[in-house]
Amino acid sequence: MTNQSASTTNRVLATIMNHRSIRKFKNEKLVPFQIETIVRAAQMASSSSFMQAYSIIGLTDPALKHELREITKTPYIEENGHLFIFCADLQRLTVMGTNQEKQDMQIMLESSAFYQIAVIDAALAAQNAVLAAESLGLGAVIMGAVNKDIKRLDDMLGLPQYVIPLFGIAVGVPDQQPEVKPRLPLEAVYFENRYSSETEQLERVQAYDNDMNHYYQTRSENNRNDGWSRKHIDILKMKIPLGAMTEYMRSKGFNIT
Template sequence: MNHTTSGKMTNEVLSTIMNHRSIRKFKDERLPREQVETIVRAAQMAASSSFMQAYSIIGLTDPTLKRELRDITRTPYVEENGHLFIFCADLQRLTVMADEQEKQDMKVMLESSMAYQIAIVDATLAAQNAVLAAESLGLGTVIMGAVKKDIVRLDQMLGLPEYVTSLFGIAVGVPDQQPELKPRLPLEAVYFENRYATDEEQQELIAAYDRDINEYYWTRSENNRMDNWSRKHIEKLTKKISLSGMTEYVQSKGMNVN
C-alpha cells in the first residue's frame, strides 16, 4: 500500500528501485528453475515497440562456457553467480514464419538502423524488468557490458544466427556483499522542462555532484579511491582505444546496415 514518508510517496516497488546497487560477489548458490522462469516472465512483460518483442535471453549454465566468458571479460562474477543471462537483439524471430519472397521483402527494414534501435530498446526494457524482478526476490544483480569484449567469440559460443547480436549480460544471485548506494546525478541535471539546460546550468550541478561522488569513492567500504564523475568519463572518452570490429560485427549479422 502507498504511504507518505517525509513527504515522499513510497511502496515496495519504489523501495526496491531506490535501493538498487550492483552486486559483484555472490554466494555459491544456483538459482532454482522457478526463480529463473519468474525473472524471464517478468522481463517479457516489459513494453515493446509495436509488440515486436525483438530480443532473446540466453541463460548461460554450462561451466565450460562460463569459464571461457570469464577469460574474455576478466571478471570473476561472470562465472561465480546464481545464474547468468545474456540479452540479445533479435530480429531473426520475425522472419521465421515468412516465405522466401517475404523474407526478401523484409530485408531492407530488417537491416535498417530503426529496426536495430527497436531491438536494443526492447531488450533494454526487458532487462530492467528482469533486474527489478530479481531484486524483489531478494537477489542481487549486475549488468555487464564486458561480455562484448570479444563479441565475435561470444557470438560463436552462443551459436547466434543472422539478425541476432549479443548486447549485455546480467549476473544474478544471492548477494555476498552489501555495497553502499552510489549517488546519482541531481534530478535537475537529467530532468528538464520544455527546453534542454544550458552548459552553465549544468556545470554548477555537475561540480557539486563531482564533490559528492569523490566523497563516495573515498569513504566507501571497498576499492577506495580519489575520483569524480566528470573527470572519470572525460578520461575514458579521450583514450585512444580501438573501436574497430563492433560495427563490422553487427553489420555482418545483417543489422544496422542502412
C-alpha cells in the first residue's frame, strides 16, 4: 500500500490530510459532549515532563466575545460554535507549594526555558483539539489575533501570574468548504543528517511560490495574485513595536528581555 492510498483508507490520516482552516460557521452552538470531547482529546497530547503546563478557557459570554471581536476586527471570533482560548500556564505548578518552595521555584518558573515548555505543551494540546473537532465533523481555525491587545485580554479573562494567553481556536459547524492549501514541498522541510543548502531551498521555495500563486488565483473565494515568500517577507518587514509584549510578560512574572 502506498503512502497516498494509506492516507485515504486510514481515517486519522485522512482527517489530517484534509485539514482546512474554517472561518465561517453556521449559527449552531457546540453541545457539552462536543466541548468535553475536544478538551479531553487536547489533554491526551504529549507534555514535557508531564507538566501539562497549559489551560483552556471557553469564552461563552456574548459580551466578552463581542469585545474581543471589536479588538481584533475578526467576525468569526464572535460567530462560531465555541471559542477556546489556550494559555501557557505555569501558575498551577505552584499552588501546592509552601511559601519557601514558591521562592525556591521562582527562578525556574520565570525563565524563558520554562515558558517555552508551556508554549509547546499548549501547541501540542491545540493540535489534538483541532483534530478531534474535525473528526466530529466540525471545522476549526487557530487564531493569534486574540492577542492583538494582550493586556486587555488578560484583564477580560482574569489571568493570574505565570498565565499567558497564546491563541484562540474557533470551532463550529462549517458554513464554507475552502480548498486545501498546498504545503511546502516535503524536501523543503525534511532533511537527512544536515540542513539543506541555500541554493536547494531557493529552488524549492520558488517552485512553491508558483504553486501558491496558482492556488490563490483559482480557489473558490478571495482570489488574489500572491505567493508564499513575498507575503511573509512583507510581514517581517513591518515595524511592529515589540516592547509592549516584553513589558506585559514581565508584569506576569516572567524574566524576559
